[in-house]
Amino acid sequence: MITIKNLSHEFIIGKKNNKQKIPVLNDINLSIYEGEIVSIVGKSGSGKSTLLNLMSGFMKPTSGTIEINGMDVTKLTEAKWSEFRLNHIGFIFQSFQLIPTMTAFANVELPLKMVGVGEHARKIRVLEVLEKVGLNGFEEFYPSELSGGQQQRVGIARALITKPNLILADEPTGSLDSETEQEFLQFIKQLNEIDGITFVIITHDQDVARIAHRTVQLKHGRLEERGELYEVSR
Numbered sequence: 315m316i317t318i319k320n321l322s323h324e325f326i327i328g329k330k331n332n333k334q335k336i337p338v339l340n341d342i343n344l345s346i347y348e349g350e351i352v353s354i355v356g357k358s359g360s361g362k363s364t365l366l367n368l369m370s371g372f373m374k375p376t377s378g379t380i381e382i383n384g385m386d387v388t389k390l391t392e393a394k395w396s397e398f399r400l401n402h403i404g405f406i407f408q409s410f411q412l413i414p415t416m417t418a419f420a421n422v423e424l425p426l427k428m429v430g431v432g433e434h435a436r437k438i439r440v441l442e443v444l445e446k447v448g449l450n451g452f453e454e455f456y457p458s459e460l461s462g463g464q465q466q467r468v469g470i471a472r473a474l475i476t477k478p479n480l481i482l483a484d485e486p487t488g489s490l491d492s493e494t495e496q497e498f499l500q501f502i503k504q505l506n507e508i509d510g511i512t513f514v515i516i517t518h519d520q521d522v523a524r525i526a527h528r529t530v531q532l533k534h535g536r537l538e539e540r541g542e543l544y545e546v547s548r
């Protein structure tokens with residue numbers, strides 16, 4: 315599903331005559347298989363978000379390739395990447411990243427509008443997904459009128475709306491209390507086991523790492539694999 319080969323990345327900071335290179339990722343090789351939950355752990359500043367941003371196409375690597383569903387996404391133009399993202403990948407963020415001036419319904423509907431789905435079909439799909447995440451009755455609520463856990467569920471609904479087979483999540487439980495976190499993790503497991511969605515989750519949290527089939531650790535720009543618990547059929 316995802317094949318990362320010889321991926322390296324450095325940031326360049328400073329002005330013209332005083333440029334400085336900050337190497338962050340160094341020759342990363344990683345395969346993520348369909349149906350897996352993979353967690354990425356590592357100390358603060360180890361490059362976890364950089365790796366996820368590269369996988370999301372939000373920036374281009376210094377070198378190396380990232381294949382997702384058979385497509386080398388590092389070669390795509392910005393416009394093609396946006397289209398590919400909308401059709402293949404869902405995102406969940408720590409800070410939910412909902413649009414505050416839009417209702418739960420409108421936040422979840424947005425990706426469907428962007429891919430040109432008609433109004434009637436959008437309505438059916440949004441109501442179906444909001445029900446799936448346990449938010450029926452909350453369609454007209456604005457993010458500020460929802461609890462953190464409910465906002466995260468709107469975020470999950472938005473990630474699921476285009477039926478992606480891959481979800482990338484950056485510290486998804488960082489803003490949740492422990493009870494809400496457990497609910498969230500159960501839901502991720504269910505989406506993985508029943509709907510077959512593959513997850514790549516960046517986390518500091520041992521409980522999140524525990525639901526993963528595999529945990530990889532970033533250390534000094536390199537990846538190390540930690541205890542494998544293989545139950546996924548490939």
Ligand SMILES: Nc1ncnc2c1ncn2[C@@H]1O[C@H](COP(=O)(O)OP(=O)(O)OP(=O)(O)O)[C@@H](O)[C@H]1O
Pocket residue numbers: 325326327336338356357358359360361362363364365
């Ligand atoms: N846009 C940027 N320009 C320059 N340096 C950057 C940029 N983004 C990240 N970095 C540097 O890259 C390194 C890795 O950052 P990254 O955010 O990927 O780490 P992280 O493991 O996700 O950290 P955290 O757990 O604290 O979120 C850090 O040293 C950071 O300062």
